[in-house]
Amino acid sequence: MASDGRNVTCTQCCNGTLCNAGGCGSDAFAPISPVVRGPVCFNCEQQANIDDCYKIRICGRDEMCEIEDMSSADGHQAYWRTRCVPERTCRSTQAIHAQLMAYGKPCTRACCKEDLCNQSCPGSS
Numbered sequence: 001m002a003s004d005g006r007n008v009t010c011t012q013c014c015n016g017t018l019c020n021a022g023g024c025g026s027d028a029f030a031p032i033s034p035v036v037r038g039p040v041c042f043n044c045e046q047q048a049n050i051d052d053c054y055k056i057r058i059c060g061r062d063e064m065c066e067i068e069d070m071s072s073a074d075g076h077q078a079y080w081r082t083r084c085v086p087e088r089t090c091r092s093t094q095a096i097h098a099q100l101m102a103y104g105k106p107c108t109r110a111c112c113k114e115d116l117c118n119q120s121c122p123g124s125s
Helices: 019-025 087-102
Strands: 040-042 044-047 056-058 063-069 080-086 109-112
Touching: 040 063, 040 080, 063 087, 080 087, 087 109
Parallel strands: none
Antiparallel strands: 040 056, 044 080, 063 080, 063 109
């Protein structure tokens, strides 16, 4: 750490998911727990590719991460949405999407509850 009397400069390198959240002595993300916080999720309203989102959000304790294919029915406008959603919303539709995928349909929606887990939809490219 260096200081010029007014500003403090810190440089610290790390390797891993969200590792720089606790760099240079700042507070790191607390572990996911029903008491402390929900997951850290990608949060983009429209992303052209499944892995094009660079914004994150800490979800509420009763929320899950979601990724959803928002492409138009005719296929002319293709994009994905990533966000936090209430756990009950995910649970109510997850079984339906699992059945569709079992019949060979591509993933169009998935929910998960780990940090940064909504960057992919199983079976999608």
